[in-house]
Amino acid sequence: MVRRVDQVIPTLASRDAIGRHTLELRELLRGMGLGSDIYYANASSDVLGEGLHIDRLGDADGAGRVLLYQLSIGSPAAVAFARRPEPKLVDYHNITPVELLEPWEPSVAEELRLGRAQMRQLAPLTVFAMADSAYNEAELKTVGYRATAVAPLLFDTGELGGKPDLSRLHRLEADRKRGGHDLLFVGKVAPHKAQHDLIKTLALYRRFYDPAARLRMVGGPVGEAYSWALERLAAALGVTDAVDLPGSVTHSELIAYYRVADVFVCLSDHEGFCVPLVEAMVNGLPIVAYGAAAVPDTVGDAGLVLDSKDPLRVAAAVDRVTRDDELRGVLARSAAERVASMSLELSRAAFANVLSSAIAVVQSEPALSLESVSFRS
Amino acid sequence: MVPSAVGAGVSDQNRRAVLQRALSEVDAEVAQRRASGDVPGWFETEVEDAYSRLLPSGGSTAVRRALDAVDESAAIDMQVPVGSRRPGGAQVKRVVRASVGWYVRFFAAQTTKFTLAVARALHVVADDLEQLHSEVSPIAPSALEGVVVRFDQRDRWWAGMASSALEGAAGRVLCDDDGGSTTRALRDAGIDAYWIGSDAGRGEDAPAWGPDAKARALHEHLSTLMDDGIAGAVLEDTVQWLGPKHCDELLSLLSAHMRPGAVLVVASLTPQAWDRTCDPLVADLVPGRPLHPATWVHLMRRHGFAGPEVRRGGADMRSQLEAARAAGPDSATALVEVIQQLVPGPDEYVVTASLGDDRR
Numbered sequence: 253m254v255r256r257v258d259q260v261i262p263t264l265a266s267r268d269a270i271g272r273h274t275l276e277l278r279e280l281l282r283g284m285g286l287g288s289d290i291y292y293a294n295a296s297s298d299v300l301g302e303g304l305h306i307d308r309l310g311d312a313d314g315a316g317r318v319l320l321y322q323l324s325i326g327s328p329a330a331v332a333f334a335r336r337p338e339p340k341l342v343d344y345h346n347i348t349p350v351e352l353l354e355p356w357e358p359s360v361a362e363e364l365r366l367g368r369a370q371m372r373q374l375a376p377l378t379v380f381a382m383a384d385s386a387y388n389e390a391e392l393k394t395v396g397y398r399a400t401a402v403a404p405l406l407f408d409t410g411e412l413g414g415k416p417d418l419s420r421l422h423r424l425e426a427d428r429k430r431g432g433h434d435l436l437f438v439g440k441v442a443p444h445k446a447q448h449d450l451i452k453t454l455a456l457y458r459r460f461y462d463p464a465a466r467l468r469m470v471g472g473p474v475g476e477a478y479s480w481a482l483e484r485l486a487a488a489l490g491v492t493d494a495v496d497l498p499g500s501v502t503h504s505e506l507i508a509y510y511r512v513a514d515v516f517v518c519l520s521d522h523e524g525f526c527v528p529l530v531e532a533m534v535n536g537l538p539i540v541a542y543g544a545a546a547v548p549d550t551v552g553d554a555g556l557v558l559d560s561k562d563p564l565r566v567a568a569a570v571d572r573v574t575r576d577d578e579l580r581g582v583l584a585r586s587a588a589e590r591v592a593s594m595s596l597e598l599s600r601a602a603f604a605n606v607l608s609s610a611i612a613v614v615q616s617e618p619a620l621s622l623e624s625v626s627f628r629s
Numbered sequence: 630m631v632p633s634a635v636g637a638g639v640s641d642q643n644r645r646a647v648l649q650r651a652l653s654e655v656d657a658e659v660a661q662r663r664a665s666g667d668v669p670g671w672f673e674t675e676v677e678d679a680y681s682r683l684l685p686s687g688g689s690t691a692v693r694r695a696l697d698a699v700d701e702s703a704a705i706d707m708q709v710p711v712g713s714r715r716p717g718g719a720q721v722k723r724v725v726r727a728s729v730g731w732y733v734r735f736f737a738a739q740t741t742k743f744t745l746a747v748a749r750a751l752h753v754v755a756d757d758l759e760q761l762h763s764e765v766s767p768i769a770p771s772a773l774e775g776v777v778v779r780f781d782q783r784d785r786w787w788a789g790m791a792s793s794a795l796e797g798a799a800g801r802v803l804c805d806d807d808g809g810s811t812t813r814a815l816r817d818a819g820i821d822a823y824w825i826g827s828d829a830g831r832g833e834d835a836p837a838w839g840p841d842a843k844a845r846a847l848h849e850h851l852s853t854l855m856d857d858g859i860a861g862a863v864l865e866d867t868v869q870w871l872g873p874k875h876c877d878e879l880l881s882l883l884s885a886h887m888r889p890g891a892v893l894v895v896a897s898l899t900p901q902a903w904d905r906t907c908d909p910l911v912a913d914l915v916p917g918r919p920l921h922p923a924t925w926v927h928l929m930r931r932h933g934f935a936g937p938e939v940r941r942g943g944a945d946m947r948s949q950l951e952a953a954r955a956a957g958p959d960s961a962t963a964l965v966e967v968i969q970q971l972v973p974g975p976d977e978y979v980v981t982a983s984l985g986d987d988r989r
């Protein structure tokens with residue numbers, strides 16, 4: 253009889269999609285009448301009290317206890333999780349392919365490599381695994397997870413909108429008065445998010461469609477080298493003044509960017525889900541995206557999804573979206589429906605269904621721990 | 630603002646048709662622009678190349694970045710700004726600038742000359758650094774898959790030494806050897822050893838070991854381990870062609886997975902041995918060279934291994950030779966065997982050390 257499901261997460265952070273998902277999931281589990289705590293290896297200061305350090309994972313009574321691991325990167329937390337004797341579940345949010353980051357940020361790449369290795373290592377120990385997209389579920393199956401299902405990322409779409417920061421809004425609107433469209437992307441400044449392809453697109457878009465267009469890329473940098481390369485690229489293509497890299501901003505400042513932009517452009521080479529795509533939908537922004545990894549799953553019909561990143565093609569698609577009222581109307585309607593389908597209420601219900609299936613599997617299978625397989629297997 | 634009302638009455642099917650039509654028309658427009666010559670090929674190539682030039686090439690990006698900053702600030706602007714918010718202020722500044730311009734230019738020109746010379750010197754240093762970097766960093770281990778460095782199979786004189794050092798190891802012992810004969814020697818000595826290496830280097834005995842023979846790269850194997858349960862390790866294959874940088878990384882990875890007190894044994898050729906015992910083709914394929922034992926001692930200490938001890942392969946055999954000679958003419962056969970072992974080598978050594986308790 254399962255009495256509680258405790259979660260293990262490498263880093264619990266309040267501004268991170270997986271961190272918010274973990275907190276929502278704890279509430280869902282408690283709402284289902286199950287005990288639930290969060291164990292983390294690291295946590296941002298504002299959520300330290302929301303969980304317990306991983307060192308205390310063994311303190312709780314093991315009878316009727318199931319552990320659920322939030323897998324998105326390599327971490328010692330996976331080792332602590334694997335060593336426990338309780339039945340194990342995994343919630344997979346994807347791990348960025350190492351080759352996309354390694355040339356730029358070798359240390360981050362090492363964590364990703366470890367994450368992929370731990371993902372394989374956990375497969376035989378896990379009785380049931382969830383993924384937040386069909387794309388991610390396919391990866392789980394590829395490395396040997398036996399029982400899997402798609403379970404939505406839990407987040408409140410209502411919190412993705414809100415009031416803009418007025419000071420930032422006025423500054424952005426002042427730029428708009430000088431003419432030209434605003435292209436927006438939101439995400440960490442990192443090679444796999446391919447901000448360099450956005451700059452290339454801007455260069456062609458300005459030359460052939462809108463000489464006054466701007467590109468705003470909001471997000472904190474993963475490392476220095478790639479940000480430096482982006483600045484150099486913008487200079488080499490003569491678009492320095494049209495490229496805005498404001499770094500990490502507050503939520504209300506972010507809303508100002510969404511309010512002012514004309515189109516959200518995502519050319520990432522890899523996305524496990526991409527919450528900013530949903531933010532764009534919530535804030536009424538049409539989307540042009542390259543269909544990499546889970547992007548088509550997230551966008552659905554709410555954006556123009558391209559099968560290549562040819563900068564001229566992306567530029568033409570952006571132009572089309574900015575001047576075709578019928579197309580934007582269709583995208584807006586699809587976006588509204590897509591957002592409604594991702595409501596927290598519906599996502600909770602869907603996740604609860606998957607959890608029930610997972611618990612049924614747990615009750616029918618013996619638990620495995622790292623000791624029971626060791627690295628001989 | 631998105632005109633959501635426009636799409637309100639459109640069915641799912643029609644919506645998809647609108648999206649599909651838009652994509653088709655985008656493709657047609659792009660094709661038409663290219664066909665008409667509206668988009669010069671050189672421009673698109675230039676856009677692509679602009680990024681390619683910025684891709685990381687080794688570890689020198691930070692140096693180049695710093696040098697760019699130096700270049701940008703090396704020249705002194707002698708046109709002093711004359712703008713002013715005060716009435717007549719700009720005029721006064723212009724007069725001052727004109728009257729002292731000859732004086733300022735004299736110093737500015739010399740200072741600029743100096744800073745440009747310094748910047749040039751830094752570029753020379755950066756070039757040398759990149760050259761050095763490319764020479765000391767071996768090619769990626771993955772590019773060396775299939776390259777097998779064959780030790781002389783007749784004698785692995787260090788196997789007994791490794792067995793003694795690892796005797797009583799409380800757990801599994803990783804053995805990275807070519808062919809598996811050292812692994813076999815350790816297992817025969819009652820040590821719980823398992824073999825790791827490339828498929829090409831798999832020995833005849835290996836398949837019988839089942840899960841205790843893992844045909845994969847050492848780095849990859851270590852990356853998949855989740856605990857610090859390794860009680861000992863013998864490295865004698867991979868370490869032959871790794872440069873200092875990758876040896877350092879290997880020890881870092883290894884020490885993270887070894888128990889405190891775990892014993893590490895490194896058996897290697899000396900760098901000079903390449904010229905005599907290695908197939909020339911292999912030597913040409915492999916840019917790395919075996920390290921000198923002193924380098925291993927340094928790297929081991931750096932990663933928390935205590936009491937590194939070096940033994941050279943020739944020493945025991947020379948003493949055997951002396952013993953055979955002292956035994957008189959009856960031992961001629963034994964003498965010949967020892968001489969055969971000494972010519973042309975061996976140029977080999979072993980470094981043994983144990984992981985300290987306070988490494989973390």
